[in-house]
Every structure is written in C-alpha cells, then in structure tokens.
Amino acid sequence: MRVPGLKLVVSAFLCLLCVAAAAQAQDFSKAQRAEIRRFAANNSLFVLYHEIGHLLFHQLELPILGREEDAADNVATWILLNKRTKEADLALAQAAEGWALSGIAYDSGGEESDYAANHSLDKQRAYQIVCLMVGMDEKTFRPIANEYRITTDRQDSCNWDYGTINRSLLGLLGRDNKSGGGTEVTVTYHGAGRELQYAADAFKSSGVFDQVADELRNNYRLEKPVAFNARRCGEANAFYDPETVEVIFCYELMQDYMDLYSGSLAAKPAIKTKTGKTKPPKPSAEQ
Ligand SMILES: [Zn+2]
Numbered sequence: 001m002r003v004p005g006l007k008l009v010v011s012a013f014l015c016l017l018c019v020a021a022a023a024q025a026q027d028f029s030k031a032q033r034a035e036i037r038r039f040a041a042n043n044s045l046f047v048l049y050h051e052i053g054h055l056l057f058h059q060l061e062l063p064i065l066g067r068e069e070d071a072a073d074n075v076a077t078w079i080l081l082n083k084r085t086k087e088a089d090l091a092l093a094q095a096a097e098g099w100a101l102s103g104i105a106y107d108s109g110g111e112e113s114d115y116a117a118n119h120s121l122d123k124q125r126a127y128q129i130v131c132l133m134v135g136m137d138e139k140t141f142r143p144i145a146n147e148y149r150i151t152t153d154r155q156d157s158c159n160w161d162y163g164t165i166n167r168s169l170l171g172l173l174g175r176d177n178k179s180g181g182g183t184e185v186t187v188t189y190h191g192a193g194r195e196l197q198y199a200a201d202a203f204k205s206s207g208v209f210d211q212v213a214d215e216l217r218n219n220y221r222l223e224k225p226v227a228f229n230a231r232r233c234g235e236a237n238a239f240y241d242p243e244t245v246e247v248i249f250c251y252e253l254m255q256d257y258m259d260l261y262s263g264s265l266a267a268k269p270a271i272k273t274k275t276g277k278t279k280p281p282k283p284s285a286e287q
Helices: 020-028 030-059 068-081 086-105 112-116 122-134 138-147 153-175 199-208 208-219 251-264
Strands: 185-189 226-231 238-241 244-248
Touching: 030 068, 030 086, 030 199, 030 238, 030 244, 030 251, 068 086, 068 122, 068 153, 086 122, 086 138, 086 238, 086 251, 122 138, 122 153, 122 238, 185 208, 199 208, 199 226, 199 251, 208 226, 244 251
Parallel strands: 185 226, 226 244
Antiparallel strands: 238 244
8 A cells, every 4th residue: 555645756747738749749750759759768767767766775775865856866867877878878868858848848946845845956957967977978978068058167076976976876786786686576557548548658668667677677686576567647757655665657757758848849949958048838738
C-alpha cells in the first residue's frame, strides 16, 4: 500500500499544452514525430534514472547531504555521463532542454512557494545538468555550456562540482556495482486507455523502461525485489515509492514531454535560445 506522504515526486506538471499540441500533431512530418518521441523518451530516461537515485538512496541507506531531489538529479546525470555514448550525451542535452522548456511553459519560479519546494527550479535543474556535463568533459560539452550562456568562470568551476559528485558516488555505489548485480526487477506495462494509448506505445517501444530495469538487475544487488510499473496516474509524473519498492512511470508524463516538444517545434524561433529569456506562445488550453 502506498502512503501518499511518502511519495517522492520528481516533478509536477500541468498539461497546459495538450490541446495545442494535439491540434498541431497532424502538422508534423514523420521525421518530426520521430524527433518528438525521441525527446520524450530521453526525458523519460533521465526521470527514470532520477527515480533510481531515490531507490538506491533508500534501499542502500546511503547518506544524502543536501536536498534529496538535487542528489537524485545528480545521480541521473552521473549515470548518463559515464556511459560515454552519443546516445547518452543526447539524452542529457535533451533532459536539460526539457527542464528549460518546462521552466518557461509552466512558469517555474513564478510563485513564491516554488522557492520552498523540495525540487530546484526547472531552469536550475537544466543548468545543473549542463554544468556537470562541461565539468566532466570540457572539450566535448563546452559548446552546449556556451549555448546556455554559462560564463567561462562558472564552466571552469563546474569541474569541481563534477569531481565532488563523481568521488561521492563512486565511493557510495562502487562497491555495489562490483557485486555483479542480482536485483530482482519486474516490469509491467498497464493499460493506458484510449487517450494515452499513443504515449504508452511510444514509451514502451522506446525501450527506456526495460533498459533501466536491466541495468538495475545487472549492476546492483538490492535485497528487496523492485517493481517497475508504467501506468496512467491522473497526473504527469513519476515516483519512487519506498513502501512498495516501486518505480512508477505515468503515461501522462510521456504525453507531457511530447506536448512540450511539439510546442517548442511549433514555436522554435521563440524557444531556441534555451535561456528562458523568451516565452513560447501562450498554450491554447490555458484558461
Ligand atoms: Zn525525485
């Protein structure tokens, strides 16, 4: 049984762009639709690694110095950075872009309560990803850090940020990595219903859920079995539930990412700077 108070919420999205995006969907080319699905899958992948961060913190009883949500983002970034593949680099770049876009679309930081929330502001989450990227590999990621207009001084100091996180996570997770895996993970895709069927199919066919489940089986030895459940939740979100040792991915979140990127494609000139200084067109669903 899940205790709502213990849910660890990765992000709270309102589906403000759904109607606008749905209206535009037929306007996109086949290549653009594939691009939209890839963006949504890459952002979902980042979120899943973020939930894995929560899972590892709790199941391995790891120390967390600082806000857990920030630490979970750092785990997600660190895992992807250390894959050293073009696909993982793209996933990180698109995860940063996803936070930058959602920060604008949902006015993250627009309310005082945003500053008291357990998550950093969306734009800060974007910058933190890019900072760790350039902190790990200056040569490869300097262009993206420049695109985000992170100053050279800050880019240089990001090396310290990355080094601290790398040392900490290697120390905490290294020994478990060497265990050769053995975590029992079950993956279930629940029914989506008509409205979310496309998003559910896109999520399943992207393979990100099964990929992360496999890595958990192969790289970590957790005592308790872990359930991966993809389902409709009534909100665009993802959770780690410590009571049931469950990672829940909501189909609504995949839909939300597709809507977010559809909106940015439709208004590309306004959003391309990724600096948060320009606004996208007002979503038509917003009342
Ligand atoms: Zn979280």
